[in-house]
Amino acid sequence: MQTTCCYCGVGCGIVVKQESNGRLTVEGDKQHPSNRGMLCSKGMNLHYTVMDQSDRLLYPQMRLNRSMPMQRVSWDSALDRTAAVFKTFIEKFGPDSVAFYVSGQCLTEEYYLVNKLIKGFIGSNNIDTNSRLCMSSAVVGYKLALGEDSVPVCYDDIEEADLFLVQGANPAWCHPILWRRIEAHKAANPNVKIICIDPRRTDTARSSDLHLPIRPGTDIVLNNAIGRLLIENGDIDLDFITNHADGFTTYHTQVMLRSVEEAAEICGVSVEDIRTVADWIGRSKGFLSLWTMGLNQSVVGVNKNLSLINLHLITGRIGKPGNGPFSLTGQPNAMGGRETGGLANVLPAHRDVTNADHRAEVEAFWNTPVRIADKPGLTATEMFDALNTGTLKAIWIINTNPMVSMPDVNTVEAALKKARFVVVQDVSNRADTVQFADVVLPAAAWLEKEGTMTNAERRIAYLPKVIDAPGEALPDSEIIWRFAQKMGFEANFSYTSVAEVYDEYAKITAGTNIDITGVSHELLKQKRTIQWPFPQGAGSAGQGTKRLFSDNQFYTANGRAQIHALPDENTSEPTDSDFPLVLTTGRIRDQWHTMTKTGRVAKLNQHIPQPFLQIHPDDARIRGIQDEQLVEVRSRRGEVRVKAQISEDVRPGLCFLPMHWGKRLNNNLNRANNVTNALVDPRSKEPDFKFSAVDVVLY
Numbered sequence: 135m136q137t138t139c140c141y142c143g144v145g146c147g148i149v150v151k152q153e154s155n156g157r158l159t160v161e162g163d164k165q166h167p168s169n170r171g172m173l174c175s176k177g178m179n180l181h182y183t184v185m186d187q188s189d190r191l192l193y194p195q196m197r198l199n200r201s202m203p204m205q206r207v208s209w210d211s212a213l214d215r216t217a218a219v220f221k222t223f224i225e226k227f228g229p230d231s232v233a234f235y236v237s238g239q240c241l242t243e244e245y246y247l248v249n250k251l252i253k254g255f256i257g258s259n260n261i262d263t264n265s266r267l268c269m270s271s272a273v274v275g276y277k278l279a280l281g282e283d284s285v286p287v288c289y290d291d292i293e294e295a296d297l298f299l300v301q302g303a304n305p306a307w308c309h310p311i312l313w314r315r316i317e318a319h320k321a322a323n324p325n326v327k328i329i330c331i332d333p334r335r336t337d338t339a340r341s342s343d344l345h346l347p348i349r350p351g352t353d354i355v356l357n358n359a360i361g362r363l364l365i366e367n368g369d370i371d372l373d374f375i376t377n378h379a380d381g382f383t384t385y386h387t388q389v390m391l392r393s394v395e396e397a398a399e400i401c402g403v404s405v406e407d408i409r410t411v412a413d414w415i416g417r418s419k420g421f422l423s424l425w426t427m428g429l430n431q432s433v434v435g436v437n438k439n440l441s442l443i444n445l446h447l448i449t450g451r452i453g454k455p456g457n458g459p460f461s462l463t464g465q466p467n468a469m470g471g472r473e474t475g476g477l478a479n480v481l482p483a484h485r486d487v488t489n490a491d492h493r494a495e496v497e498a499f500w501n502t503p504v505r506i507a508d509k510p511g512l513t514a515t516e517m518f519d520a521l522n523t524g525t526l527k528a529i530w531i532i533n534t535n536p537m538v539s540m541p542d543v544n545t546v547e548a549a550l551k552k553a554r555f556v557v558v559q560d561v562s563n564r565a566d567t568v569q570f571a572d573v574v575l576p577a578a579a580w581l582e583k584e585g586t587m588t589n590a591e592r593r594i595a596y597l598p599k600v601i602d603a604p605g606e607a608l609p610d611s612e613i614i615w616r617f618a619q620k621m622g623f624e625a626n627f628s629y630t631s632v633a634e635v636y637d638e639y640a641k642i643t644a645g646t647n648i649d650i651t652g653v654s655h656e657l658l659k660q661k662r663t664i665q666w667p668f669p670q671g672a673g674s675a676g677q678g679t680k681r682l683f684s685d686n687q688f689y690t691a692n693g694r695a696q697i698h699a700l701p702d703e704n705t706s707e708p709t710d711s712d713f714p715l716v717l718t719t720g721r722i723r724d725q726w727h728t729m730t731k732t733g734r735v736a737k738l739n740q741h742i743p744q745p746f747l748q749i750h751p752d753d754a755r756i757r758g759i760q761d762e763q764l765v766e767v768r769s770r771r772g773e774v775r776v777k778a779q780i781s782e783d784v785r786p787g788l789c790f791l792p793m794h795w796g797k798r799l800n801n802n803l804n805r806a807n808n809v810t811n812a813l814v815d816p817r818s819k820e821p822d823f824k825f826s827a828v829d830v831v832l833y
């Protein structure tokens with residue numbers, strides 16, 4: 135059976151086979167356009183996570199108060215009680231007293247249903263996703279520059295490009311199959327150049343032709359300096375700027391405010407290296423930029439995104455083969471969630487909750503009994519703040535583990551303790567959040583349910599059900615529609631299949647820039663994947679739209695792209711004599727998020743078996759720290775204790791912790807987010823995981 139990997143946003147095709155003894159095997163799907171048969175270590179070992187059912191949640195459970203043990207109950211009892219509690223809070227405190235916190239690992243239909251339920255029927259916009267923690271700065275960046283949250287490029291652009299600028303990303307570890315494709319292209323074409331901009335010397339940096347290990351938080355300074363040099367070198371596209379973009383004059387004034395020498399000093403790199411970047415962009419035929427969390431997870435994440443997109447707009451390198459800004463998605467369906475409106479500020483098909491016309495369209499389509507609220511709901515971090523202050527009473531958490539993944543996680547723990555009612559819908563009892571639940575709902579896992587996902591290149595993939603879920607676990611879609619029926623919305627949630635949900639979602643995209651009305655659920659099953667948009671009349675033989683903006687018509691009101699003049703200050707948490715180091719967090723190669731899946735696979739644990747703190751030899755020396763010694767990382771919020779890994783792969787003044795480990799897994803203070811800060815970008819509300827002020831001492 136052909137399906138899609140459920141880890142990262144590359145969205146690799148997988149062939150799953152079941153042997154006569156029930157054992158599953160997986161291999162890369164050679165026919166899949168995204169991975170052409172290749173899989174990384176996580177994908178190759180996916181079957182182990184499915185076959186090991188030792189941690190599975192098998193039955194609905196609930197308790198009447200937190201001092202009581204959980205008891206197994208029927209689905210009806212669990213959903214009846216949840217509906218009764220939700221109705222009581224909504225009646226007493228209003229619709230904004232409840233919230234759903236969902237996941238980039240949810241399927242598109244699941245996202246669509248939760249969104250429809252709370253926005254259109256409960257009357258609150260309190261739904262957000264853990265994609266808020268990884269993609270929301272890119273979403274806002276694309277909207278401000280191009281008019282909509284739309285990735286302009288596709289993977290086939292890799293073979294058309296001769297310059298890759300990777301900024302704040304480590305695809306060699308985090309998007310391995312995409313990276314292998316870039317490496318193969320470079321091996322076949324030695325003229326291809328790769329630039330890596332990252333404060334850490336990652337595997338990506340090691341494989342690049344040029345590595346700029348900039349100081350954390352200085353990306354905008356650097357990109358403005360590159361923009362200045364492109365202007366001075368005459369390597370901008372005046373025809374494109376004149377005819378298709380606004381904002382160049384103020385951009386020009388802004389980037390001329392700082393000399394390249396000054397920028398080099400601030401960024402901690404050489405003037406020569408900045409000039410080389412600008413020269414290579416100027417000389418390239420195909421300029422593809424790729425980024426992830428280094429730009430997104432920042433208090434100035436939106437401006438960081440815009441500063442990179444600017445380089446494409448001033449050079450006209452967008453909408454052409456091998457050219458464009460490519461935000462890599464971390465999760466398998468972060469894109470699908472954004473498309474269906476699974477963020478607190480958006481509605482299906484990239485509509486906006488603050489736009490009265492958009493609200494009216496969706497209200498009419500859903501035939502809602504209430505008006506859709508005209509203000510954004512609570513975002514991820516705001517939900518836990520609201521639980522702490524008591525304004526939010528109930529939270530329903532679906533397939534995500536905020537007790538490990540949220541910044542300043544001790545405040546999240548306090549919030550979940552204070553919450554009046556917590557529902558956890560998950561696959562695994564290893565999710566640290568389960569311990570705070572009043573109601574636990576067992577969800578079907580990958581291969582056990584049907585649905586669709588969208589990968590980083592706008593490719594929608596169909597995922598079939600391959601095996602039955604264990605115990606009484608149900609597909610997430612069915613859990614939501616059953617709950618909606620219990621809430622009294624039977625007529626609007628009377629689904630009997632995921633296909634009905636998909637077809638309804640496809641209809642609501644009609645006439646928008648992400649129109650997929652040309653592909654019914656039945657047709658998608660046959661095709662397996664398509665790239666949106668795919669409107670009716672596009673021709674059922676096609677595969678959709680590979681590249682956007684080929685006609686230089688952008689999704690802004692006047693059809694022109696917007697170049698932004700950007701101040702270059704970083705407003706992250708300041709360091710001081712008590713907390714003089716900057717901590718950045720991130721992924722390691724063989725683990726995924728909070729390890730509820732990959733942490734169970736022995737082969738994956740062999741790569742890096744325990745958490746560590748990477749620290750520069752100079753910083754270790756002045757603290758008397760030797761390699762492998764136990765150290766304590768301290769911030770204004772808490773502590774982490776792990777072994778030191780002394781390495782010149784981080785700059786002096788910078789240290790790195792992997793994000794994956796949770797308190798519960800090793801019963802120790804190994805959770806990186808004990809020390810991270812909860813500052814967010816004011817527009818994207820994405821947290822600043824890449825910049826927390828800390829100190830490190832020998833423990």
Ligand code: SF4
Pocket residue numbers: 139140141142143144145146169172173174175176177178308309310311312
């Ligand atoms: Fe799965 Fe991503 Fe690896 Fe592909 S690159 S196999 S999608 S984890």
